[in-house]
Structure formats: C-alpha cells, structure tokens
Amino acid sequence: MYPPSLQPPPHRDFISVTLSLGESYDNSKGWRRRSCWRKWKQLSRLQRNVLLTLLAFLIICGLLSYMNTTHHWKALSGRSSEKQKARPDIPGLKPVNPPVLPAPQTAGAAQGLPEIPPQKPRKHSRRGPPSLQIRAPDKDVKDRIQDRVEQEQEEPGNAHKENSQRTVISWRGAVIEHEQGTESPSRRADVPTNRPGPESRTQKASAPLNKRQKAVVEAFRHAWKGYRKYAWGHDELRPLSKSFGEWFGLGLTLVDALDTMWILGLTKEFEEARKWVSQKLQFQKDVDVNLFESTIRILGALLSTYHLTGDSLFLEKAKDFGNRLLPAFKTPSKIPFSDVNIGTGIAHPPRWTSDSTVAEVTSIQLEFRELSRLTGNEKFQEAVVEVTRRVHSLSGKKDGLVPMFINTHSGHFTHLGVYTLGARADSYYEYLLKQWIQGGKKETQLLEDYVEAIEGVKTHLLRSSEPSKLTFVGELAHGRFSAKMDHLVCFLPGTLALGAHHGLPAEHMDLAKALMETCYQMNRQMKTGLSPEIAHFNMVPQEGHQDVEVKPADRHNLLRPETVESLFYLHRCTGDSKYRDWGWEILQSFNTYTRVPTGGYSSINNVQDPQNPGPRDKMESFFLGETLKYLFLLFSDDADLLSLDTYVFNTEAHPLPIWTPS
Numbered sequence: 001m002y003p004p005s006l007q008p009p010p011h012r013d014f015i016s017v018t019l020s021l022g023e024s025y026d027n028s029k030g031w032r033r034r035s036c037w038r039k040w041k042q043l044s045r046l047q048r049n050v051l052l053t054l055l056a057f058l059i060i061c062g063l064l065s066y067m068n069t070t071h072h073w074k075a076l077s078g079r080s081s082e083k084q085k086a087r088p089d090i091p092g093l094k095p096v097n098p099p100v101l102p103a104p105q106t107a108g109a110a111q112g113l114p115e116i117p118p119q120k121p122r123k124h125s126r127r128g129p130p131s132l133q134i135r136a137p138d139k140d141v142k143d144r145i146q147d148r149v150e151q152e153q154e155e156p157g158n159a160h161k162e163n164s165q166r167t168v169i170s171w172r173g174a175v176i177e178h179e180q181g182t183e184s185p186s187r188r189a190d191v192p193t194n195r196p197g198p199e200s201r202t203q204k205a206s207a208p209l210n211k212r213q214k215a216v217v218e219a220f221r222h223a224w225k226g227y228r229k230y231a232w233g234h235d236e237l238r239p240l241s242k243s244f245g246e247w248f249g250l251g252l253t254l255v256d257a258l259d260t261m262w263i264l265g266l267t268k269e270f271e272e273a274r275k276w277v278s279q280k281l282q283f284q285k286d287v288d289v290n291l292f293e294s295t296i297r298i299l300g301a302l303l304s305t306y307h308l309t310g311d312s313l314f315l316e317k318a319k320d321f322g323n324r325l326l327p328a329f330k331t332p333s334k335i336p337f338s339d340v341n342i343g344t345g346i347a348h349p350p351r352w353t354s355d356s357t358v359a360e361v362t363s364i365q366l367e368f369r370e371l372s373r374l375t376g377n378e379k380f381q382e383a384v385v386e387v388t389r390r391v392h393s394l395s396g397k398k399d400g401l402v403p404m405f406i407n408t409h410s411g412h413f414t415h416l417g418v419y420t421l422g423a424r425a426d427s428y429y430e431y432l433l434k435q436w437i438q439g440g441k442k443e444t445q446l447l448e449d450y451v452e453a454i455e456g457v458k459t460h461l462l463r464s465s466e467p468s469k470l471t472f473v474g475e476l477a478h479g480r481f482s483a484k485m486d487h488l489v490c491f492l493p494g495t496l497a498l499g500a501h502h503g504l505p506a507e508h509m510d511l512a513k514a515l516m517e518t519c520y521q522m523n524r525q526m527k528t529g530l531s532p533e534i535a536h537f538n539m540v541p542q543e544g545h546q547d548v549e550v551k552p553a554d555r556h557n558l559l560r561p562e563t564v565e566s567l568f569y570l571h572r573c574t575g576d577s578k579y580r581d582w583g584w585e586i587l588q589s590f591n592t593y594t595r596v597p598t599g600g601y602s603s604i605n606n607v608q609d610p611q612n613p614g615p616r617d618k619m620e621s622f623f624l625g626e627t628l629k630y631l632f633l634l635f636s637d638d639a640d641l642l643s644l645d646t647y648v649f650n651t652e653a654h655p656l657p658i659w660t661p662s
Contacts, residue, residue, distance in 0.1 A: 212584055212635035217264050219591065219601075220628050223619065224261075224269055226599025227253055233280055239600030240617040248289045248298075251281060256297045256625035258305040258314075259654060263642070264632055278313055283321050286343040291328045291336055292360035296652040297621060299325070299367045303374070304654035315374060322371045322380055329383040333411025334390060336361055336383075355405040355414050361387050363427035365435050366650045373659070388435075391428075392449060398476075399459055400452030402428055417478040421457065422486030422534075427651045429453050430495050437502055437648045440660035450499070454508065457492075465537040465547040470521055471514040472537050483537040487560055490519035490531075491651075494566030497573045501644055509573070516570050519563045520582050522548055526607040529589035530557045550608060558603045559594060559619065561626035561653065568634040572644055583634045590627075626653035 040048070209217070223237075231237040231244030235252035238245055254273050261270040302318035305311070324342040331337060331347075338356045340347040349356065365384040372381035396403055396413035403413040404424040421429065432450035436443055461473045463483065473489050475482045496512035522531040525548045534554035538545050564583050571579040593613045594601045601623055605614030630653060633642060647655040 207637045210635060210637060212580070212587075213632055215587065216628055216632040216635065217266070219587065219595075220260065220264055220266065220624065221269075222595065223600050223624055223628070224257070224266075226596065226619070227624075228269075228272075229599055233276060236621060237600045237619040238617045239596035239598065239602050239619055240615055242598065245618065248294060249285065249287055250283070250289070250294075250298060251276065252297060253619070253621040253624060255281070255301050256621040256652065258301050259308055260624055260629045260632075262305065262308050263629060274311070274313070277317065281317060283317075283324050283342050286341065288339045288341050288348075289325075290339055290360075291325060291347075292338070292357075292364060294321075295325065295364040295367050296650055296654075297625065299371070300650045300652050300654035300656070301625065303367060303370055303656060304650075306374075307655070307657055318371060319375055322368065326379065326383060329387075331408045333408055334383075334386045335406055335408045335411050336364075336387065337408055349408055353405075354409060355407050357424040358391070358402050358404055358406050358413075359423075359425050359427045361406060362391055363431050363651055365431055366438055366648065366656055369435070369438065370656050388446075392445060399456035400449060400454075401456040401460065401476075402453075418476070419456075419460065420475040420486075421461065421473050421489045421492060422475065422484075423488055426486075426488050426491060430491055430651055433495055433499050434648050434650070437498070438656065438658055440658065441502065451504070454496070454511075458511075463537070463539060465518075466539060466541045466545075468521070468547045470518040470537065470547045471511070472518050472535075473515070474537070483539050485518075485522075485535050485537065487519075487522065487531045487533055487535070488562055490515075490522070490562035490566055492566070493519060494569035497566070497569040498644065501569075501573045512566075512570060513574075516566055516579070519566060523563060523582075523586055523589070526550070527610045528557075528593045528604070528607045528613055529585060530593060530604070530607045531560075531563060532556065532607050533558065533560075555607050556603065556605050556616065557594070557607050559590070559601060559623040559627055561622055561630055564627060564630045564634060565653065568630045569644075571634055572639065580634060583631055587631055622652065629653050 043051075226239045226242075227237045230239070230242045231253070233251050233254065234244035235247045235249065236245040237253060254276060258270070258273055258277070261273060299318055299321055302314045302321065306314035306318065321342070324345070325340055327345040328336040328338075328340040328347040335356060337347040337349050338360055339350065365388060368380040368384040372378050390411055391402070391406070394406075394411075394413055396416050398419055401419040402425060403416050404418060404420065405414045406412065407414050419425070429450065432446050432453065436446040436450065439446075441447070457473060460476050461481075462471065463474055463481070464471050465483075472483070472485050473492065475484050493512040493516040496508045496515070500506065500509035500512065519531070522535050523529055525546050526532065532550045532555045535548045535550060536554075538547055538549060564586060567579045567583045570576070590601060593610065594604055594615070596602055596615070600619050602615040603618050603620065605616055607613070642649075642655050646658060646661045648658055649655050
C-alpha cells in the first residue's frame with residue numbers, strides 16, 4: 001500500500017460532459033444551423049472557395065436547363081396549335097401517292113392514322129414511271145401477320161435496343177398496334193413527293209398463299225430472326241457465331257431485303273426496317289464501296305421499294321446514294337473505277353490492278369437510267385450510256401462474246417482471248433436484253449448485241465455431257481475449250497426465256513429449257529441437293545461417272561439464287577409445273593443443310609457431304625434479296641404478281657418498271 005500522499009490518481013473509463021443550463025438538442029433547425037456554421041468556420045480558405053465555386057456552377061446549370069425546357073415546351077405547344085388549326089377535323093394524313101401494293105387488312109381494326117407534321121409540296125419533274133400493279137397478300141397471311149404483330153418480341157440486335165411507348169400506326173390501310181419495346185416507324189414522316197410516281201389502281205383480291213409460298217415466308221422469317229437478333233443494322237449475319245460481318249457498313253442485308261418483305265406481306269418486319277432506313281441509313285461516311293455491288297443491291301433496292309410502296313423516303317435515299325457513286329465515272333476513258341469512297345468522293349481501281357471487270361461496268365445501267373427518269377436529271381443516265389456506247393465499239397470481241405477485263409485509263413479490253421458467261425462477264429449479257437426491255441424495246445443496238453452474243457455462245461461455248469447429254473456452257477481460253485461452268489451461268493436459262501417471252505426466236509426458249517435441265521442436275525447430282533459453286537462436265541463416256549463432277553476447291557454453296565431465278569422465268573413463260581417441283585426440292589435442301597436453328601441460314605463448304613456440309617458462318621444478303629424472293633414468285637398462283645410485261649428485274653432481283661409496259 002502506498003501512503004496517501006503517494007497513491008496514483010484513480011483511472012477513469014468514462015467522459016464527463018457538461019451541458020449548459022437551459023439548452024438541449026431537440027432536433028431543431030436552429031441547432032443544426034449553428035452546427036453547420038461551426039463546421040464551415042473550421043474549413044480552410046481553399047476548401048471554402050472550392051465549395052462556393054461548385055455551388056455557383058450548379059446554380060448556373062440549373063438556370064440554363066430551366067430556360068431550355070421552357071423554350072422546348074413552348075415550341076411543342078405552338079406546333080400542336082398549328083396542326084390543329086391547319087387540320088382541325090382530320091386526326092391524320094393520308095399518303096399523297098398511294099402505294100402499288102396495299103397492306104394486309106385487319107378485320108375489325110379501328111380506323112385512323114397518326115398525325116404527321118405537314119410537309120411542303122415538292123415540284124414535279126418532267127417524267128415518271130408508268131402505272132404499276134402488284135397484288136396484296138392473301139387473307140391467311142394477313143391474319144398471321146396481324147397475330148405476329150400483337151405478340152411480344154425481343155428487340156433487334158443487342159446493341160440496338162430502344163424503349164418506346166405502345167403506339168398505333170397505319171401500314172397501308174391496316175391499323176396495327178405495336179407491342180412494348182418496338183417503336184413504330186413514322187411511315188409518313190417523309191410525305192411522298194409530287195413527282196410522277198407509282199399510281200395506285202383498284203385491285204381485285206389476290207389468291208390465298210399456297211403451302212409452298214407459306215414455307216418461303218417461314219424461311220424468310222427464320223432468316224430475319226437471326227439477322228434481327230444478332231446483326232441488326234449491319235451488312236451480313238454470321239449465324240453460327242451469332243455475330244455480324246461488315247462490308248460497306250450500310251445495313252446491306254436489311255436494304256437488300258426491303259422489297260422482299262413488302263412482296264411477302266411481312267408488315268411488321270418491313271415497318272421496322274423502314275424506320276432504320278429513315279433514322280440510321282446515312283451515306284456521309286468515309287467508306288469505300290464497290291460500284292457494281294452497291295448499285296445492284298442498295299440503289300436497286302431503294303428504287304424498287306419506292307416503286308412498290310410509293311414512299312418518297314426511298315427515292316430520296318436513292319438520289320443521295322446515286323450522287324455519291326458518280327465520282328467513279330471520272331476516268332480518262334469514262335469507264336468507271338471499281339470502287340468509290342461515298343464520303344470523300346475519291347474513286348480508285350482495285351488495289352491489285354488498274355482494270356475493272358466488264359460485268360461490273362456494264363451491269364449498273366438499269367439502276368442509273370431509272371434514277372435519271374425519276375429525278376429528271378440526265379447525269380446518271382449519261383454516265384452509264386457512255387459506258388455502253390464505248391463497250392459496243394471496242395475490238396477484241398469474238399462473235400459478240402466479250403473478254404472479262406477492261407482498263408479504266410485506255411478504255412480497252414485486257415486479258416484478250418478469254419471468254420466466259422461466268423464470273424466477271426455474266427451480267428453484261430443479261431443487261432443487254434434487260435435494258436432493251438426496260439426502254440420499251442426501242443434501243444435496237446442493245447438487242448443486236450444480245451442476239452449476236454447468244455449466237456456466239458452457241459458457236460463457241462455450247463457442248464453436251466456424258467452420259468446424259470446435258471447441254472452446258474463452258475469457257476474458252478486462247479482457243480482451248482474448258483468444260484467448266486460456274487453456278488452463276490445458271491442465270492442464262494431465265495434470260496433466254498425472258499427474251500423469248502418478249503418476242504425473240506423460239507429457239508432461244510428451246511435452249512433455255514435445255515440449260516434449265518442442266519442447272520437442275522447440278523443440284524440434283526449433289527448428295528445435299530445443292531449446286532456447287534463451279535461444276536465440271538464429263539464429255540467422254542466413262543463407267544461409273546456422272547455428268548457433273550466437282551473439284552474440292554469448288555464444292556461450296558453460297559445460297560446463290562441463279563437456279564431458282566431461272567426456274568421462276570421458265571415457269572412464268574411455259575406454265576410447266578415441274579419447274580415449281582424442282583424449286584421445292586431446292587428449298588427443302590436449303591432447310592435441311594443450311595438452316596441454323598437459332599436463326600438464319602449459312603453457306604456451306606461441301607455439297608457432297610450431307611453428314612458434314614461444313615457451315616461457313618455467313619448468310620449473304622442475296623439470300624433474302626434474291627433467292628427467297630424468286631422462290632416465292634415461282635410458287636405464286638398469280639401470274640400478274642410482278643408481271644414480266646410490267647417489270648424487269650435487275651441482276652439482284654429488284655423489280656423496276658418497264659417504261660412503256662406492254
């Protein structure tokens with residue numbers, strides 16, 4: 001024990017707090033103000049300056065936001081008043097130029113159109129297309145489309161989801177209520193111009209879709225499902241990897257399929273695609289495009305869709321795009337470069353050569369001629385007519401057959417002595433005939449060149465195979481014949497039949513039928529029932545050999561349309577049902593060996609191996625733009641649906657009007 005004086009101070013485990021008399025914390029604002037002021041005084045001068053600056057900035061932002069919101073609501077209120085004043089008794093506007101093909105009607109649907117801002121009328125141009133006619137989808141498809149519209153669907157593309165309110169729109173007479181998550185496109189946001197355009201006619205009811213047409217519609221929907229989900233707004237679907245590929249970055253598959261959707265009566269799909277075109281399709285971008293491919297796929301699709309719908313949005317887009325392609329023609333020879341940058345206007349040949357292919361420079365005429373006719377601006381037609389004129393006068397041809405390459409500087413053919421109706425030359429012959437038809441059969445020079453070329457084919461390229469004596473078109477290289485035939489050559493039976501339909505000799509139809517049999521056998525003799533990209537024909541009888549043989553490098557199938565395209569023409573011109581049956585077999589083969597369960601179709605590597613066809617993970621835009629369209633038309637019971645006396649199809653299956661239809 002320590003003595004009292006030495007004891008340590010006691011240890012305490014508490015804190016003593018003394019409160020002033022008469023004051024207590026009662027959660028009052030006055031106490032908190034005094035507490036905040038004390039804390040403010042404890043801050044350094046720098047801290048106080050930072051806080052004051054931040055507070056001033058927030059106050060300024062708030063004032064600016066308030067002023068902008070007030071101005072916006074005043075503008076909206078004024079515009080609404082103007083609308084009501086201009087059309088107080090009309091809830092919506094009707095299209096100025098009704099379409100050729102009306103939308104499916106919905107029984108019991110409420111009438112009325114969404115109100116659209118008025119638009120200034122545009123001036124007439126000098127010329128316009130003839131009256132066109134196309135029939136509406138049948139009632140069964142109308143009902144099915146309406147049911148599908150009312151179903152809930154996921155948004156297109158993971159990167160393109162949009163939120164919208166439930167809205168009602170009118171699609172060519174049908175009132176459609178869209179589900180949550182899919183904002184309806186403003187179909188009348190761009191009121192059709194007053195240029196002479198497609199004229200609506202009263203049409204009789206079309207026949208119901210048959211079983212085979214319904215199968216095509218289902219195939220299209222399945223392909224579109226994959227594109228919509230995994231590649232929306234991009235050029236091509238990669239269905240296996242559930243991704244997309246870009247070529248030009250212009251929504252190639254979507255644009256290429258616009259008129260197919262309209263023809264098949266796919267209301268919702270078309271409306272959604274139109275909205276994308278209206279809001280997202282912009283051509284002011286630094287990108288090189290191939291003149292030929294972009295003309296037949298994009299420009300052709302926009303012009304065709306304009307004619308079928310009467311919607312000026314597509315004509316305005318076509319005019320913009322056509323202007324951006326024109327720099328390709330600025331060459332010393334007037335033979336266009338193969339590529340052009342649509343943003344900068346700089347054109348150039350391929351990286352590996354100064355040549356363009358003959359097919360590319362001579363298969364853009366239908367589209368540019370039609371664009372001139374619709375706009376009244378001759379510059380588009382003048383550019384392509386000059387190319388046709390120069391090619392016509394060139395030496396180096398062989399009885400109407402042309403070499404595959406042409407130099408953009410000299411304007412002369414190169415790689416002389418090689419002649420084919422396959423890649424790099426094929427559509428030159430097709431467009432000779434189709435330009436003649438498009439212009440009302442008045443340009444005799446085009447017809448003469450076409451007839452001479454067909455005679456050249458008969459003389460130099462036509463042979464028969466063993467053991468079945470199939471008539472096929474081979475190739476000629478410096479006097480040596482090759483029994484090689486591209487699948488692309490299967491456009492020729494249809495072109496020959498089309499010519500016969502428009503008055504060319506009956507022997508053209510005989511040759512068309514013989515070549516059609518060959519193209520069918522190119523599919524049938526493969527184990528998958530699908531044609532290879534390139535076939536070789538036996539010309540000498542050999543035990544155990546078929547007519548058609550395929551080399552390992554050529555056995556892929558790209559979902560090409562040429563065979564079904566010719567089947568369509570042969571059936572239209574002859575009425576023989578066997579061509580429909582052959583097309584049905586090909587569609588079933590596509591479904592068996594190229595269909596991807598999660599959506600889309602894929603080209604395959606090996607048409608000879610049904611167990612492992614080897615999907616290539618790519619769906620070309622022409623599968624929707626051409627292949628399925630031609631199958632649908634082939635199976636149609638309505639011979640007036642896109643009549644061959646009213647329309648001519650470009651090489652990407654986009655129908656354009658004949659200027660003086662028979």
